[in-house]
Amino acid sequence: ESDEIKNRLNKFISDSGLQNDVQVVATGCFGFCEKGPIVKVLPDNTFYVEVKPGDAEEIIKEHVVKGRPVKRLLYTDPTTAKHISDSKGMDFYKKQIRIALKNCGFINPENIDEYIARNGYEAMGKCLTEMSPEDVIKEVKDSGLRGRGGGGFPTGLKWEITRNVENEQKYVVCNADEGDPGAFMDRSILEGDPHSVIEAMAICGYCIGADKGLVYIRAEYPLAIQRLKIAIKQAEEYGLIGDNILGTGFNFNLELRYGAGAFVCGEETALIHSMEGLRGEPTFKPPFPSVSGYMGKPTNVNNVETFANIPVIINKGATWFSNIGSDKSKGTKVFALAGKINNVGLIEVPMGTTLREVIYDIGGGIKDGKAFKAVQTGGPSGGCLTKDMLDIPIDYDNLLASGSMMGSGGMIVMDEDDCMVSIAKFYLEFTLEESCGKCTPCRVGNKRLHEILEKITEGKGEEEDIERLNELSMVIKDTALCGLGQTSPNPVLSTILNFGEEYKAHVIDGK
Ligand code: SF4
Structure with missing residues (x-):
């Protein structure tokens, strides 16, 4: 779709005889994936969201030629219903500092x-x-x-x-x-x-x-x-x-x-x-x-x-x-914000930013007005953080101490409808697929963990199974050869720790 928008913008630039004065530049990601495709008009810095190929004519003929911005394509603040024309005024960007992403969305990466x-x-x-x-x-x-x-x-x-x-x-x-x-x-x-x-x-x-x-x-x-x-x-x-x-x-x-x-x-x-x-x-x-x-x-x-x-x-x-960030984690971190969140996208925030700021100020809160339940950081090697942890400043040490980890920057948000036992099972399925099979604790241990999780989610689990999950997870963590195996039980352990009642409900209710 972006290519089509670019082609149409170029067509209307030519039709308007502006080909020597106005240029269309394809850039890398702006980060605000939820609202893409994005077109930015310079030098006035107008930020158009959710642009369709059919909008190209109006952008050129109204904005570029006559200097009248296309209001319906501006970002609308959901709380005030006001149009925002510049990325600097948008909550999504306000708390971000761009170091690793400094040129993404600004330059043509092929030039x-x-x-x-x-x-x-x-x-x-x-x-x-x-x-x-x-x-x-x-x-x-x-x-x-x-x-x-x-x-x-x-x-x-x-x-x-x-x-x-x-x-x-x-x-x-x-x-x-x-x-x-x-x-x-x-x-x-x-x-x-x-x-x-x-x-x-x-x-x-x-x-x-x-x-x-x-x-x-x-x-x-x-x-x-x-x-x-x-x-x-x-x-x-x-x-x-x-x-x-x-x-x-x-x-x-x-x-x-x-x-x-x-x-x-x-x-x-x-x-x-x-x-x-x-x-x-x-x-x-x-x-x-x-x-x-x-x-x-x-x-x-x-x-x-x-x-x-x-x-x-x-x-x-x-x-x-080193003046940016927290005591032991300097600079910024890029996160891919995904899941049940309003503003899905790529963000870069100073270390020490809290989860609440990321999820509510930048991410715009939970989709469809639902309640926040958990966020998984660190991917399949990480763990689930709960609403009690929303004010923890995000850095390497705090995430580890909270039972998760920084990982490479995946951040998946879950709402009140998500079953945390199924989430743990999902991550374990991924690990099982990706295990290289070289060592027994990871190859066989994770399979057994998965079987127990399946039994529980099918309503056939017993209370002892929860303890079995705990014990087996610790054995895998202690004995697997590499980081993949050593961290693979983390989603299981952190969901048992933080959402133990959901495991018990499956076992007791038989659902
Ligand atoms: Fe392979 Fe590492 Fe898993 Fe062992 S722990 S099977 S080495 S992926």
């Missing part, structure tokens, strides 16, 4: 000049010409940036560890294998701002001493792949990646590797095996990839969102970045 015009490749230039690798690593460490893929490991420290391992050949890997149900953070960054990831990978290569970067990306992300390929080609043509970058003698080349959408390949060792053409199975750590990774060489793996933060940290400084 390197637009990236450069917004300070693109300035950070890389600064690193290569004014800073030593140690200086850059110190800046990243001082910023407090932690891995956005889920683990939250300090990024600067990871770079330093890989730098300190001596080897002629090292690699930078970008994990773009986003696999959580309902998550689309990394895809949107790659579709909307691929150069930020390329620039950051080159900076990382400079720091750790690697001349080769690999992006491991899901083959199911064709637009992200296409835009990344175009961006790599343009960066090569501009001499911003390749040999002797900016005449500094630093070489950095990039290649893509495709994943087939296996969730377990988000785990670093499985991802590396998959890139090597082997089965995407995790192996025991140590050795960590920083010592022995791709092809047995020291390898630094970061995810897309982590990399997207790097150019801004270098340009604006560690102090600027």
Whole structure:
């Protein structure tokens, strides 16, 4: 539909004889998916929502030619019924700070000049010409940036560890294998701002001493792949990646590797095996990839969102970045807000923002006026948070302490009609599908967990089954080989803890 809108906008621009003055630019995601497709008219910054191809004529003939905005396409505030013409005035954007998403919705991701015009490749230039690798690593460490893929490991420290391992050949890997149900953070960054990831990978290569970067990306992300390929080609043509970058003698080349959408390949060792053409199975750590990774060489793996933060940290400084966020979690986090919420979309908020702010102020509350019941963070590895936890500031440590986790940023909201036992079963079904089967606790244990959950949801459960779920979950957590298995019982454990009465109701009522 967006392509059709673009074509029609171009047609009416030509019909009005404005083809030399007005340009239609396709951008990446604006984040406000609920109200898409979105058309923004510059320079007056008018933000049109839910645009249809049939609206193109009015936008050009009324707004662009006569300067009269099309009122019916402006966003209408549900509480005041007032039209809002500018994204700055909309609650959806008010509490957001955009660092990783700074260019998404602003630039044409297929045009390197637009990236450069917004300070693109300035950070890389600064690193290569004014800073030593140690200086850059110190800046990243001082910023407090932690891995956005889920683990939250300090990024600067990871770079330093890989730098300190001596080897002629090292690699930078970008994990773009986003696999959580309902998550689309990394895809949107790659579709909307691929150069930020390329620039950051080159900076990382400079720091750790690697001349080769690999992006491991899901083959199911064709637009992200296409835009990344175009961006790599343009960066090569501009001499911003390749040999002797900016005449500094630093070489950095990039290649893509495709994943087939296996969730377990988000785990670093499985991802590396998959890139090597082997089965995407995790192996025991140590050795960590920083010592022995791709092809047995020291390898630094970061995810897309982590990399997207790097150019801004270098340009604006560690102090600027570390002033955003909470005590131990600095900066912002991108979340894919989905489920029973009014404003489904992609958001970026400072760490420390509360769930209430995310769900009610940004998300616009629960659909159809229903009551909030729970929110699942951290995807299948995370847990359910209840209404008593709405005022918890979101950061790595608070989410862990509340029985969930940050994960990569999926956030699925549930309302009063959702059965939490069925939700736990849904996530476990996903894990069962995605388990690589290498170790028994995950392969067999999760199957048994699922059988018990099925029995309970069919009304055939006994009270002892709830205790069995608890015990078996703890065994799986303690004994599974990799993160996927170790976290797979989390949705079961957190729903038993927070919604135990629903399990009991199934068992007692036999429904
Ligand atoms: Fe494979 Fe699961 Fe074992 Fe991880 S925990 S190695 S996914 S079977």
